[in-house]
Amino acid sequence: MKKIFAGLAAVAFGVLLILGISASTDIFRYEDALTEGGAAARYIAKDVNGSNGEIVFGETNDAETGSANMVTSVIANYRSFDTLGEVTVLFLASLGVSLLAGTMVKNGKRKKSGFVLKTSARFLFPVMLLTGIYIFTHGHLTPGGGFPGGSMIASSFLLLYLADEGFSTRISSFKIAEGIAGLLYTAIGATGLLVGGYFLMNFLPTGTVGSLLSGGIIPIVYVLIGLKVGSEITGIVSSMYNGEVKV
Amino acid sequence: MMLNPVLLIAIPLGLAFISVIFSKVKAWFLVVGTIACSVLVFFVESGETAIGGFRLPFAISLVVDDYTMIAVATVNILLLAVLAVSYKKASAYSTVLLAGLAGLNGMVMTGDLFNLFVFMEITAISAYIISSEGKKPEKSFNYLVIGSIGSVLYLLGLILLYGIAGTLNMAEMSEMIPGLTATAVILPVFLIFLGISVEAKLLPMSGWVRGVLGNSNSFTGPILATVYSSAALFVFGRLFSQILVMEKAISTVIVIIALITFISGQAAAFRSRSIRKVLLFSSIAQAGLAAALFVTGFVFPAVLVIVNNAIGKFVMFATAGRLDEEYGTDDYIGLRGAFCSNIVAGSAFTISALSITGIPLLFGFYAKLNVLAAYLNQGTYFVPAVILAGTVIEAAYFIRIIIRLWAPGREGEQADASESVGARKIFSFTEGMAVVIAALLIILSGILPDSAGKLIGGEKGLLGDEGPVISMTSMKGDSE
Amino acid sequence: MIKFTSLLLIAIGLYGILSTRNVIRILVGINIMEIGINIFIVAMGYVSDGAAPILSVDSPGSLLKYVDPVAQALVLTSIVIGLGITALGLVFARRIHSKYGTYDLDSIGGDS
Amino acid sequence: MSWFNVLEVAVSILLIVFAISAVVSKKLLTSIVMLSAVGMAAAVAFALLSAPDVAVTEAVIGSGLITFLFVASIRRAGKAGDVL
Secondary structure, three states: OHHHHHHHHHHHHHHHHHHHHHHOHHHOOHHHHHHHOOHHHHHHHOOOOOOOOOOOOOOOEOOOOOOOEHHHHHHHHHOHHHHHHHHHHHHHHHHHHHHHOOEEOOOOOOOOOOHHHHHHHHHHHHHHHHHHHHHHHOOOOOOOOHHHHHHHHHHHHHHHHHHOOOOOOOHHHHHHHHHHHHHHHHHHHHHHHHHHOOOOOOOOOOOEOOOOOOOOOHHHHHHHHHHHHHHHHHHHHHHHHHEEOOO | OOEOOOHHHHHHHHHHHHHHHOHHHHHHHHHHHHHHHHHHHHHEOOEEEEOOOOOOOOOOEEEEOHHHHHHHHHHHHHHHHHHHHOHHHHHOOHHHHHHHHHHHHHHHHEOEHHHHHHHHHHHHHHHHHHHHHHOOHHHHHHHHHHHHHHHHHHHHHHHHHHHHHOOOEHHHHHHHHHHOOHHHHHHHHHHHHHHHHHHHOOHHHOHHHHHHHHOOOOOHHHHHHHHHHHHHHHHHHHHHHHHOOOOHHHHHHHHHHHHHHHHHHHHHHHHOOEHHHHHHHHHHHHHHHHHHHHHHOOHHHHHHHHHHHHHHHHHHHHHHHHHHHHHOOOEOOOOOOHHHHOHHHHHHHHHHHHHHHOOOOOHHHHHHHHHHHHHHHHOOOHHHHHHHHHHHHHHHHHHHHHHHHHOOOOOOOOOOOOOOOOOOOOOOHHHHHHHHHHHHHHHHHHHOHHHHHHHHHOOOOOOOOOOOOOOHHHHHHHHO | OHHHHHHHHHHHHHHHHHOOOEHHHHHHHHHHHHHHHHHHHHHHOOOOOOEOOEOOOOOOOOHHHEOOHHHHHHHHHHHHHHHHHHHHHHHHHHHHHHHHOOOEOOOOOOOO | OOHHHHHHHHHHHHHHHHHHHHHHOOOHHHHHHHHHHHHHHHHHHHHHOOOHHHHHHHHHHHHHHHHHHHHHHHHHHHHHOOOO
16 A cells, blocks of 8 residues: 555656656756856856966966866865865764764674685775875866765775774774864865955965866865765764664 | 854854864853854854855855844854753754754855755754654654655755756846746746755655654754754745745745645644644744745745744743653643743743734734734735634644643642642753743833834845834824 | 656655655665766766866867766765765664664554 | 667666665665665766766765665664564
């Protein structure tokens, strides 16, 4: 009975969506917005505050935002405020998980991992950690950035949790890392407010598009996001893995 | 010196991050942050402030005008009041509350649709965590599920609008909406309505309220029912009275949904015996009323309804939560005579209930008068009739509760000892003070409605020329 | 094409949420809905034959050929928010399980 | 039909099939694994739609970490029998 009702509701909703959207496909003007100078086109051409000519990879100096990866320039500069909010969501989630998942317990009945597994995990751990760090330090140049980079760091800790029964960390240390990264992010925003009068303003020179030290505050912000996301997800993972709810 | 409004978000957020590092004294950060924000509210620069130093409308912006001013002030001061009433419980959630405060301030001030989504998620997630205080994980889970569905719907609606208009900036969007074909906008607007009705407690998405607020205590009740839901209603008002202004046919549908919310909320409140259930259904009803007003375009009366309801429900939820904690029940029949030993709390509760009902000389009367006058001026008679009918039900259930709680169990022939509950003090001095100040505020603004109206509506009134619909002085002049 | 697939995913996710009272399944449904909406957003910003919005040595000259970076940025945000919500939901699920010994909301019973 | 269309159709079918089997499957673990598969197919879809950033993120988070969180949270209940 419930399934029939659910099926009907889902079908009705799906039909509504598809009809509603296909009825207006001719009005979706995203491509017009690109030509007419909508937000997206401005972000692509990096000319929100005035044109600085065509952006050429490896040549243009001091372009607005100065990040070769446009998604990064949107995430860490044009719409950086969203990202600050977003890491706060994750921060709250990780806080909620550690509040609700209960305290750490030593898991006595776990099977001992084999030597090969443990050793290879210990070998893989730094490799994954470095990959994560590479991903978020190159976020303004290559695909990736703070979120996958941070998640990669979390995955490397996850690997140790799974493979090595002796491995344990204190959740509170992740909390402190989260707090510091978040505080620095806010502080960078406040610095922009002090220096240029705008919160989260890109107050550093943006350098040459395409070089590692380009983008002004973008790499700094992305590294902070990476560290913050990494410590938050690791906090969530370790709370979920080790926490035992006491009723 | 006028301050950048982003401070209202950055300060609590920064303090939230610091408070996890120095978790021993996190409660201090909460107090400092809330007080700082409540003070800073009055010094923020008005206008649209860009973030990141980019040209508007391409940057995320914060909008401060008369409307968002009163919204931010309401939210911050209410949060401070909730802290005063339940400091001990709130201090355990210091970090969550600080981040939540940043989310609330951002939500009411932001000028960007996607940024609104992010802040709504911050607010929602902190509300989920706070609701877990009720020790009923299945209720919190229910809240989370409805909230997630709502946020997916909101996101879908917002991305459709982005696809159509090519912008996420609310001001630019509001200029473009009238030029778009109605068929293209119906679906996104309806999806956004559904998405935002979760926190605003409007009908199709208000299924969580019963479980969460029905198990609230003197901390979670006031905070979720007043702080969070007034912020959500203010956002609803901004979206549907300023940005997504629809043709009459579409807005009528939303008004009808809101009025159904109003009436069914009142009816459900009438049927309930638990005080908290009565209060939560009454909150749903008031949210429906405010939403109907907003969608019709009556911003000022709607704001009066929200503020009146927020102050009143703050007092009432705090009292009901305390009654439940002290006596182990909040069934008003089982609490006969509970106010006799708590005259202060009882009086505050009574004043708030009467104000929400709309008894003369209280703030609620002014609010209701404005609501009715707005509709009558427009020549609509059906909606005022519905509102009056709802008010009658409202008066019935509130007066029923008040009489039971004041009457010391001598309603029959014999005063049964078990009928009257014993004397227990429900508020300490500081907690009582917050409640008393709120009640005094209701009385004071009821006696001086014009000044209160100016305070809330700004000198020119909300949205420029509209202004307070009814002036008490002019009414007196007419009758003389 | 893929735009409509994503709408179907949202509908399937909704069915998943409504058709069951098992908390884990409800969360699976929510996740499917979120994946659907994420694909929809990216598909909204897609321009036929559009290049990935990353400048490189051999970038196309004309600006028109990039897909919308804003839509992708929004999706990144939304994915991470989804992770947070899911984690919190799973903790609630675990609390439900340790309190009532089941994931099924129906067998919890009781009201208010 | 270009290679894009072919891949698009294939990914669409995969997404729908995985999603339906995630929703209707009897076993909880199958649901979760299928959810992970939906995430993986979504990552392919993102790559197809010229969104490498999103594809990488979805692959790591949507397909990897979320699956772990699900499995970790039902792990303890595994002995109940009805769950796995």
